[in-house]
Structures are given as C-alpha cells and as structure tokens.
Amino acid sequence: xxxxxxxxxxxxxxxxxxxxxxxxxxxxxxxxxxxxxxxxxxxxxxxxxxxxxxxxxxxxxxxxxxxxxxxxxxxxxxxxxxxxxxxxxxxxxxxxxxxxxxxxxxxxxxxxxxxxxxxxxxxxxxxxxxxxxxxxxxxxxxxxxxxxxxxxxxx
Numbered sequence: 001x002x003x004x005x006x007x008x009x010x011x012x013x014x015x016x017x018x019x020x021x022x023x024x025x026x027x028x029x030x031x032x033x034x035x036x037x038x039x040x041x042x043x044x045x046x047x048x049x050x051x052x053x054x055x056x057x058x059x060x061x062x063x064x065x066x067x068x069x070x071x072x073x074x075x076x077x078x079x080x081x082x083x084x085x086x087x088x089x090x091x092x093x094x095x096x097x098x099x100x101x102x103x104x105x106x107x108x109x110x111x112x113x114x115x116x117x118x119x120x121x122x123x124x125x126x127x128x129x130x131x132x133x134x135x136x137x138x139x140x141x142x143x144x145x146x147x148x149x150x151x152x153x154x155x
Contacts, residue, residue, distance in 0.1 A: 039084030
C-alpha cells in the first residue's frame, strides 16, 4: 500500500489550488493500492493558501522547535504543519503503508529538497516536516521523481 501526496493524485490541494495528474499513480489508484493525503489540508489550511517555507532550519528543526514555517505574509503556520504531519503519520500507520510518495520541494513533503525560507526560489538539501516525522517512525519516504524512476506499470 502506498500513501501518496494528494496533489500528485490529481486532487487540487496545492497551495495554489492546482494539482498534478500522473498515469502511473492513477493506475495504482485504480488497483486500490493508494491512499492519498495532503498534510496541510488535513491540518485545516485552506485551498488556496499563501505559499509557506521553513525559516531557520529543516523539517526536523520544526519538529524540535528550532525552526518555524512562515507563509508569504509572515504568518507563523508552524502548528498547522506539525499537526498535518502527525495526521499523515496516523494514516500511514493505520493503513500499514509500505512506501510514501510525497511532493518534492514542499515544506511539508520535500524528501530531498525544500525552499530555503527566503521566498527567493532557492532550494536547499533538506526534508519537510511530514517527511521528517514519517522517517523518524521508520517509513520509506521518496519523492515523485524517485517513484517514477522505480515504478513499473506491470507491477
């Protein structure tokens, strides 16, 4: 069973109200091998919403209180990102997920890269809040790029 970012499964939940539609993911949904989640929406954030970035660290730092998630207007949305991460963790545990596929670059879901907190379109090598929490609990979290490299429609 996979847990996949809802925006990658065609659900319009991104901060800008958009989504992505990928044939490989749709195939798995048809086979009932996928549950979807958007940590930010699970935490009650609106669609659309202001873009947010981690300021002062990484997803791990947010979880330990050493960094914050701030939106473009300067509003601290850290609590919502942590809440969404824990709700996503609960779903992954409840459904005995084997692999989690999350949207790269997101302050929630980035598994290799996130934006640097300056809203200047600069990325840093780090994890988002949800990815950090899921990995702390032993889940295999990969980006959509890694998933598409590994996925074979015949499986």
